[in-house]
Amino acid sequence: MPAEKKEFILKRFTPYMGKKKILLPLSLVLSGLSAVLNIVPFILVWYITRDILSSPQSMNLSKISFYAWLAFGSAVGGVIVYFFALLSSHLAAFRVEIGMQKVGMDKILSMPLGFFDQHSSGKTRKIVNDGAGTTHSFLAHQLPDMAGSFVSPVMLIALILMVDWRMGLASLVPIILGFITMRFMMSAEGKGFQKMYYDSLEEMSSESVEYIRGIPVVKTFGQSIFSFKRFYASIIKYKEMVHAYTLLWRKPMSFYSTVMQTAAFYLIPMAIFLIGRGDNLPLVLADFTFYMLISPIFTTLLMKSMYFQQNTLIAEQAIDRLDGLTEYPGLSYTEKEKTIQNYSLEFRDVVFSYEGSDKPALDKISFKLKEGETIALVGASGGGKTTIARLAARFWDADKGEVLVGGINVRDLPKKELMESIALVFQNTKLFKASLRENILFGKEKVKEEELNKAIESSQSREIITKLPEGLDTVIGSKGTYLSGGEQQRIAIARAIVKNAPIVLLDEATAFADPENEHLIHKALKELSRGKTTLMIAHRLTSVQNADRILVIERGKIAEEGTQEELLKMGGIYKGMWDEYQKSLAWKINAKRQEDGGQNA
Ligand SMILES: Nc1ncnc2c1ncn2[C@@H]1O[C@H](COP(=O)(O)OP(=O)(O)OP(=O)(O)O)[C@@H](O)[C@H]1O
Ligand SMILES: [Mg+2]
Numbered sequence: 001m002p003a004e005k006k007e008f009i010l011k012r013f014t015p016y017m018g019k020k021k022i023l024l025p026l027s028l029v030l031s032g033l034s035a036v037l038n039i040v041p042f043i044l045v046w047y048i049t050r051d052i053l054s055s056p057q058s059m060n061l062s063k064i065s066f067y068a069w070l071a072f073g074s075a076v077g078g079v080i081v082y083f084f085a086l087l088s089s090h091l092a093a094f095r096v097e098i099g100m101q102k103v104g105m106d107k108i109l110s111m112p113l114g115f116f117d118q119h120s121s122g123k124t125r126k127i128v129n130d131g132a133g134t135t136h137s138f139l140a141h142q143l144p145d146m147a148g149s150f151v152s153p154v155m156l157i158a159l160i161l162m163v164d165w166r167m168g169l170a171s172l173v174p175i176i177l178g179f180i181t182m183r184f185m186m187s188a189e190g191k192g193f194q195k196m197y198y199d200s201l202e203e204m205s206s207e208s209v210e211y212i213r214g215i216p217v218v219k220t221f222g223q224s225i226f227s228f229k230r231f232y233a234s235i236i237k238y239k240e241m242v243h244a245y246t247l248l249w250r251k252p253m254s255f256y257s258t259v260m261q262t263a264a265f266y267l268i269p270m271a272i273f274l275i276g277r278g279d280n281l282p283l284v285l286a287d288f289t290f291y292m293l294i295s296p297i298f299t300t301l302l303m304k305s306m307y308f309q310q311n312t313l314i315a316e317q318a319i320d321r322l323d324g325l326t327e328y329p330g331l332s333y334t335e336k337e338k339t340i341q342n343y344s345l346e347f348r349d350v351v352f353s354y355e356g357s358d359k360p361a362l363d364k365i366s367f368k369l370k371e372g373e374t375i376a377l378v379g380a381s382g383g384g385k386t387t388i389a390r391l392a393a394r395f396w397d398a399d400k401g402e403v404l405v406g407g408i409n410v411r412d413l414p415k416k417e418l419m420e421s422i423a424l425v426f427q428n429t430k431l432f433k434a435s436l437r438e439n440i441l442f443g444k445e446k447v448k449e450e451e452l453n454k455a456i457e458s459s460q461s462r463e464i465i466t467k468l469p470e471g472l473d474t475v476i477g478s479k480g481t482y483l484s485g486g487e488q489q490r491i492a493i494a495r496a497i498v499k500n501a502p503i504v505l506l507d508e509a510t511a512f513a514d515p516e517n518e519h520l521i522h523k524a525l526k527e528l529s530r531g532k533t534t535l536m537i538a539h540r541l542t543s544v545q546n547a548d549r550i551l552v553i554e555r556g557k558i559a560e561e562g563t564q565e566e567l568l569k570m571g572g573i574y575k576g577m578w579d580e581y582q583k584s585l586a587w588k589i590n591a592k593r594q595e596d597g598g599q600n601a
Helices: 008-018 021-054 063-111 123-162 165-184 188-220 229-259 261-277 281-326 385-392 415-421 437-442 448-459 462-467 485-499 516-531 539-544 564-570 575-600
Strands: 345-354 360-368 374-378 400-405 422-425 503-507 531-535 549-554 557-562
Touching: 008 021, 008 063, 008 281, 021 063, 021 123, 021 281, 123 188, 165 229, 165 261, 165 281, 165 516, 188 281, 229 462, 261 281, 345 385, 360 385, 360 400, 360 437, 360 531, 360 557, 374 385, 374 539, 385 400, 385 448, 385 531, 400 462, 422 485, 422 516, 437 448, 437 516, 448 462, 448 485, 448 516, 462 485, 462 503, 462 564, 485 516, 485 539, 503 516, 516 531, 516 539, 539 575, 549 564, 549 575, 557 575, 564 575
Parallel strands: 374 531, 374 549, 422 503, 503 531
Antiparallel strands: 345 360, 345 400, 549 557
């Protein structure tokens, strides 16, 4: 992160605080006050000890008891004030946590749809949820210590030097040594390490998700974890990080822990020296007691401030990641609200490259689809067919050229209007873990039962539903209820039919398990595209037959264009595909005949 971006940590939380921005500073003030109240008893105990030791014969009991009560009151007061400091820091923390999640979620909702193709949902969830969680615990628990770890050392040092500067200096020796060690541990190198440590932890956790997703493949190929090189490498990297990190801290940490316990080592010689020099014995003893009491407090404070710095870093990184997310360029929307007058779809010289790829996925694609027409895209895998559908739905914006709906550039259309005009059925449809009914009605509230039934019939989904124990109310993904790929696509088609959008983008699933399913899906797609402007990506030439026109897409360009008849006459790529298709058809028929013949014999 560039240095100039480093703001004071509290300032970075304020945007997420909502109203009541006072809570954070209030918590700081209260915890500072509590730190003062906590030190007062030590001073009073010192007074009392001094009194008792210096004139044991003429002790002023009432004065001593007054001091004692005062010490007690101040200690209790310190605890109570600290309670309120924690209360306000927790309130603030919850607000910031919610604020961060809101900002994150808002941003996710406004992301171009293509974002989700390129960023793992696990990582995004981690940034928003875990980031907010980390920040919460930092603010709630560590923040109050921040004031304490500023206020107390100042007070303590003043006090230590006031009571008896010579013993004060002696008791400061371990603290200074400890402080130097701590600075060393928190040095730039240590900090860099910490960031690398958390990065490698994150990498390992995201790789593990990928690994678990890939387990079926790994298992069916009889491989071990070593085949998942990336996961394996991330574990090794993490191990090495931890090892190096531990080694870096081993010596300074041991030194630190030891040196911080050595106050007596310096105080006793100093006391002996002072007494030997002829100082007042009771007073030296009283001071000595005071210093022995107060020096462990310093240790605790330094420890706290060390943890504070460490956690500040973690919280800062959480905010950095969220900022990274919010700074991700979203799609721009123009203010001029245009409404769609007709539902044609047009691409004009569209050029588009995916992020990080030097070769354009689409290279000057132009075609026009009039309202109600059906166009079919065919061509080799990786040619750019899905990308065309994505750009039509504004998953991404074209780098050059225009995508127009009803003659209006999609950039000039309100998001809602565009989304309402388009129904999508994609290659890898995802159903939600919800009832079939919710899956079909998704995004539509007022749908009549007959409409729903019609969609179920038209999408050929009736038999899927009747076969399930709870029919439409069966929850997908629970109790082992799963649908086959083909069945899922039929449900997705039902959803699209219910949506009843004037433009339909269909990306046919590449693999239908059986011809029966394939046949049903084609029937369903036909119903869905009836009377609609349809862009259909066909992987099987049977699907192409209803199209008004066919585009053959090859390496991001339109290689051939025309009706089926024209393309066959042309004798080019499409003709080749057609011949292949006829061959496979003949082969299938032969196989079927043989099978039937075998059965009859
Ligand atoms: N999200 C993505 N990020 C980067 N590159 C991508 C992404 N999606 C597709 N590509 C690349 O863009 C090119 C076109 O891909 P596209 O998915 O549009 O092909 P397709 O014609 O739909 O193929 P298929 O018939 O296999 O579905 C390919 O080279 C592919 O590797
Ligand atoms: Mg595709």
